[in-house]
Amino acid sequence: MNNIYGTILVYFAGALAVTLPGIGSAKALGRLGKIAAGIIAEDPTLFGKLLILQALPGTQGIYGLLGWFMIMSQSGVLSGNTNITLQQGLMFVMAAIPLAAVGLLSAAHQGWASEGGMQLITKRPDRSGNAIVFAVMVETYAILALLATILGVLSIKV
Secondary structure (H helix, E strand, O other), X not given: OOOHXXXXXXXXXXXXXXXHHHHHHHHHHHHHHHXXXXXXXXXXXXXHHHHHXXXXXXXXXXXXXXXXXXXXXXXXXXXXXXXXXXXXXXXHHHHHHHHHHHHHHHHHHHHHHHHHHHHHHHHOHHHHHHHHHHHHHHHHHHHHHHHHXXXXXXXXXX
């Protein structure tokens, strides 16, 4: 029996896992870089504090890449397996959804929290720790989504 559709779904699951969080991270990093550049034009001493806040939403892109690798590895596609059933392919897609959806949204929201933190730092540079904590709180949900995807992927028998 030809299982091409299952294999295609595995590639789709991997694409979901890496693309949506990557888009969210790239958009947030771009927006925050623009804001940070404007702030640094006024006060270059804030570079290090702002860089941390800009980098935080980039983690969702990293989680997406990890999800892609887990999906492709667990399915066996990386080692040439093309004998994946339609049901298995659908399971990989379902396992990718938490990371894809939450990664996209949490990157955007973490970017907004980081933007608020940048505004805080411009007024109170001594409060950079507070600003970082506010942004990191959003990270919790990206990590939980990554964990859900990993557990889902590891439960699929190929």
